[in-house]
Amino acid sequence: MKIAALVLPLAAVAALSGCTAHDYVTEHKWTIEAPTEVMKGTEFPFKVKLVDAQEKEADGVGYHYQIHWPGGSVQPLRHAGWTGEEQKRRASIVPGTATVVVTCADKDGAVVKVAEAKVEVK
Numbered sequence: 671m672k673i674a675a676l677v678l679p680l681a682a683v684a685a686l687s688g689c690t691a692h693d694y695v696t697e698h699k700w701t702i703e704a705p706t707e708v709m710k711g712t713e714f715p716f717k718v719k720l721v722d723a724q725e726k727e728a729d730g731v732g733y734h735y736q737i738h739w740p741g742g743s744v745q746p747l748r749h750a751g752w753t754g755e756e757q758k759r760r761a762s763i764v765p766g767t768a769t770v771v772v773t774c775a776d777k778d779g780a781v782v783k784v785a786e787a788k789v790e791v792k
Contacts, residue, residue, distance in 0.1 A: 698722050700733075702770055702787035710791050714761040718772055718785065720753040729754030733774045733784070740766025740791060765791050 704716035718735070720728045731753040736746045739762035751757050762768060772785040 698728060700772060700774075700785040702772060702785050704770060704787045704789055706788075707790045707792055708761045708768075710761055710763045710765055712761055713758050714789065715756055715758045716770060716787070717756045718751060718753050727754065731774075733772050734781075735770060735772045738769040738771065740764045740768060761789075761791050767791070 699721050701719045701721075702716055703719060705714070708714045714737075718733060720731050722728060729752070732750060733753065734748050734750055735757070736748050737759060738746055741764035742762060749757070749759075768789045768791050770785075770787045770789065771783055773781050774784050775781050
């Protein structure tokens, strides 16, 4: 009974993770539109885009992202987002290079990195 109780919550988490069962990981191109520089403590906007082989955009596909701020935590918070929608976060107050990492589950359920962008915090 204890095993069954653990399996159901994990299945629910996987279903709500934001990514669909389609294999967007290998058949589509993920990019992050973000400024190359941002002033410390200011709003930092970015957009994750997903296009297929014919360069057609696929909006509304769920993903997760983390921002590794300079001087930040070794395990930054994981946020959910949707392709085609602008995300906004407040930039770190510590100058240096920040890294935005976007992940999504592949068709087998493995979470893989699909895009990464560097932003200089001034």
